[in-house]
Amino acid sequence: MEILPKRICEILKDKGVSSILHANSVENSCLFLRNRCLMSRDSIEKLVTQKRPRKANHGASNYSILNDIFTDTVDIHEQANSVHNHGPVLLELDIEIVNNTYTGKVWISKSNPMKWDANTHHERKWFVSAHDLEDNFRYGSFDHMVVFRHCAGKLPILGYLNRIVLDDPRLRTDRYQVDYFSMAFGALKLAMKEGGFDAPIEKRECTQDCSCLDNYKSRNVDPEIMFSL
Numbered sequence: 145m146e147i148l149p150k151r152i153c154e155i156l157k158d159k160g161v162s163s164i165l166h167a168n169s170v171e172n173s174c175l176f177l178r179n180r181c182l183m184s185r186d187s188i189e190k191l192v193t194q195k196r197p198r199k200a201n202h203g204a205s206n207y208s209i210l211n212d213i214f215t216d217t218v219d220i221h222e223q224a225n226s227v228h229n230h231g232p233v234l235l236e237l238d239i240e241i242v243n244n245t246y247t248g249k250v251w252i253s254k255s256n257p258m259k260w261d262a263n264t265h266h267e268r269k270w271f272v273s274a275h276d277l278e279d280n281f282r283y284g285s286f287d288h289m290v291v292f293r294h295c296a297g298k299l300p301i302l303g304y305l306n307r308i309v310l311d312d313p314r315l316r317t318d319r320y321q322v323d324y325f326s327m328a329f330g331a332l333k334l335a336m337k338e339g340g341f342d343a344p345i346e347k348r349e350c351t352q353d354c355s356c357l358d359n360y361k362s363r364n365v366d367p368e369i370m371f372s373l
């Protein structure tokens with residue numbers, strides 16, 4: 145059952161959600177800013193592989209969510225005290241974007257899609273009614289993601305970007321020994337200018353308990369990939 149975006153927005157605000165967050169690599173984030181929209185994995189693939197024939201290797205069940213856009217309601221890096229697996233750039237969007245998705249639909253996941261399989265029931269995947277959302281949505285849960293669906297793989301964000309939070313791995317690139325943070329900062333600034341955005345880019349401040357510097361240093365999360373342009 146579909147829940148009206150206006151109602152979802154109200155319930156999320158009541159639950160303490162103030163922003164819609166999307167973490168990604170530097171390269172993808174720049175792509176989003178230049179194109180003024182978040183993009184689904186499928187849309188990114190289409191753009192990147194435009195000149196190469198695409199392999200039709202997605203299973204049908206996965207395909208439906210490959211064209212959706214997944215966002216968090218909580219800063220996972222801050223909450224988990226470790227690197228966000230999707231990337232060092234956090235785009236912080238105004239929650240009102242939920243209310244203004246044009247033709248798209250907004251769904252809230254009840255469990256993380258990584259945990260889904262062919263037998264997972266619809267009611268276990270998604271919140272199915274406003275009551276369900278009111279009763280069972282928990283602010284801070286990594287499972288409860290805001291998913292922009294049926295939006296043709298693109299979510300316009302111009303006018304909704306409040307700020308960007310960027311990780312600083314305190315490392316330099318292998319080849320040119322350039323500081324990753326400065327390189328990413330410059331690239332994001334330029335992409336914002338091209339897209340017509342004017343939002344601050346803030347360096348992420350971590351607590352002493354955060355393992356992100358170790359994650360980057362040990363290449364558990366490879367900065368060469370996450371920060372590549």
Ligand SMILES: [Zn+2]
Pocket residue numbers: 221225226227349350351354355356357
């Ligand atoms: Zn950290």
